[in-house]
Amino acid sequence: MRALGVHTSIKNSILNAFEEINNLQCNTFQIFLHSPRVWQIPEFERETIDNFRRLRQTNALNPCIVHASYLINLISSNPKTINSSRFLLKREVLMADALGADYYVIHLKDNASMQKEEIFDKVRIAFKKIEKLETCRILIENTAKSKITASIPDLVETFNNVSTEIVDGICIDTCHLFAAGYDISKKEGILAFKKEFENLADFDLIKLIHLNDSKTPAGSGIDRHEHIGKGYIGTKGFESFLKIKQMSYIPLILETPKKSPQDDIKNLNVVREILRKLES
Ligand SMILES: [Zn+2]
Ligand SMILES: [Zn+2]
Structure with a gap:
């Protein structure tokens, strides 16, 4: 069965994710390790880490994905921001690895005043500060607007310039x-x-697909997620996209809006219906 899950809220503890995942009957999931809008990151206790690994195993959740927090900007023009970002990146990646996560997904942002070569240099330095990892690998995500990660040629060029043993998809x-x-x-x-x-x-x-509809038209350059089938991509668009043979085994994670607890269920049902159709 294809891996399908959602970005799950951890509220006060990373262990809270599991109840939500079970209710949604997902076989994969994505989390933030802490509030994505603050620099502070709590230290997890050994017991929490062990429980996380155990719950993930018993629920057979594969892959386990951690999303980078939003403040991390490895290519800021402010050296202080770069330093804090490198520090937080390393903390988050090592923590994701300690939890046994498979992937750590990051957006690289953009900097209009920097040439690509300088950007690649800064990103490489940040990644090199992370020692060997056990399970976790870093993935670079495409973005709505950026000279380094929006178009496929730019995204592939960026990946080729910053990839290492641990940045591999x-x-x-x-x-x-x-x-x-x-x-x-x-x-x-x-x-x-x-x-x-x-x-x-x-x-x-491509190790992962974030499946989100769009609130804005094609080419808008604006990143606004919408419920699956309710945006400009539409159910037909997702049917065709999910039909791409070469991508048919790639795990899917929804990052669609959540105003009520029913929202995830509705979105998952739309995707499951499409996948059922494709399999039959
Ligand atoms: Zn995404
Ligand atoms: Zn987005």
Whole structure:
């Protein structure tokens, strides 16, 4: 069965994620390690780490994904921000690894006043500060607007320039892809994405898909997630996107809006219905 899950809220403890995942009957999940809008990151106790690993095992949740917090900016023009970002990145990645996570997903942002080479240098330095990891690998996510991660050629170029033993894949977010100008609501847009990608890289570089509809039209450059089927990509777009053969085994994580507890269930049901159709 294809891995399908949601970004789960951890509230006060990372162990809280499991109840939500069980209720949603997911076989994979994504979390933040702490509030993504603060620099402070609590130290987890040994017992919490052990319980997390045990619950993840008994619930057979694969892969386990950690999303980087939003403040991390490895290419800021402010050296203080860069230093704090490198420190927090390392803390988060090591913690994700201690929890046995498979992937740590990060957006690299952009800096209009920096050339690509300088950007790549700064990102490489940050990643080099992380020693060997056991299970966890870092994934670079595509973004809605950026000279380094929005278009497929830019994303692949960036990956090729910053990849290391521990930075070894990318995450494709459908909302970001759409906002960046790949109109995957239409067959031609899907074909354009596919062609562009396979000309530059192998599909097995993609380790994760963030499945989100878009509140804004194709090419808007604006990152606003919408419920699956309710945005500009639409159910038909997702049907065609999920049909891409070379990507049919890649885990799916929803990061759709959550105003009520029913929202995740509704979105998961739409995706499950599409997957059922594709399998039959
Ligand atoms: Zn995403
Ligand atoms: Zn987004």
